[in-house]
Amino acid sequence: MSQPKITLHWLNASRSHRILWLLEELGLKYDIKLYQRDKRSRAPPELFKVHPLGKSPVVEIEEEDGSKKVLAETGHIVSYLVRKFDTKGQLSGKTEDDKEQIDYFTHYTEGSLQPILVGLFVNDVAKQQTPFGVRFLTSMIVGAINNAYYGKEALLQLQYVDDYLKKQHQKGSKYFVGDSLTVADILMEFPLKTNLFSNPERTSTLLGSDSLESKYPNISEWCKFITKEPGLLRANGAIQEKSKL
Ligand SMILES: N[C@@H](CCC(=O)N[C@@H](CS)C(=O)NCC(=O)O)C(=O)O
Structure with missing residues (x-):
């Protein structure tokens, strides 16, 4: 073509x-x-x-x-x-309901989930960038902001996504929509896996004695599974190759 x-x-x-x-x-x-x-x-x-x-x-x-x-x-x-x-519509949903659900996740990931994670990310960077002597002060302020808003919202959304994936798992699907890989999985990888499950310290102060894996077992299972997707592995390989040039 x-x-x-x-x-x-x-x-x-x-x-x-x-x-x-x-x-x-x-x-x-x-x-x-x-x-x-x-x-x-x-x-x-x-x-x-x-x-x-x-x-x-x-x-x-x-x-x-x-x-x-x-x-x-x-x-x-x-x-x-x-x-x-x-x-052939392989990544865009097989039924009208699936297409609608994928459209929902396309908006949800950038419109609701990512802004909260960007808030947590910016707060992390603020802590790292503060001179060592006064870092405790930034940590206190950032901790308060996260406890009051970004952290709270992140945990609310993670519970929502975990409950959603639990229903998918109960239906026998490992994926976000339908029973095969769609753009919903591709879009949800960055916020869930790269941003959070690969960076557990970002939410550690909010989780108390829980870990992301124990509190959100369905997201955890999805993250482990999706990491092995051949297309994602090829994308990782393409960057490695390009970085050598
Ligand atoms: N709403 C945009 C967000 C794009 C965006 O913020 N990208 C980040 C990377 S995840 C970026 O380029 N950050 C670098 C910077 O802002 O300096 C989208 O959905 O693509």
Whole structure:
């Protein structure tokens, strides 16, 4: 199949890895441009040359006739790629109900879950960036903010997602929607696995004697399972290869 030239602007430890995974699942050819966060965890200024907000992911599409588009916003990029290239609907749900549920998770992940996790992330960075002598003060303030809002909301959402996945597991499915991998799983990997289950210290002060694994066993099971998805492993491999160049 002839396809446009696709370039993914990928930032380390970011949402952009999901787009790479999706490109792999869709069997598309693509180029990757790698960017590394600076010591304050911000994206480098080069990303502003690609899109005025300087964020990742950004995907450039160049058609055969030379026309170009720059796509930003994870949900928008995912919807575009799936609409254009998931022609057999393998990742977009088999039934109308499944399609609707995937649409829900596309909005939920960026609209509800991620903003809370970004709050926790920014608070972590604030602690790390504070000079050692006064770090306890930042830790106290940040701890209070997390206890009052970000942490509380994160735990509420994790319980919600765990209850949801429990029902999927009871139906015999290991996936978020239906009984096979869809973009809902691809989208939920970054907030759940990369952001939280690979970073348990982010919520440790909120969990008391519990661990993420014991409190949210269904998310934990999904994280272990999804980490082995062949498309995700190929995406990991593609970055390793590219990093060697
Ligand atoms: N709403 C955007 C968020 C994009 C975004 O904030 N990306 C983060 C990476 S996860 C970023 O580029 N951060 C670097 C920075 O803000 O300096 C989306 O859904 O793609």
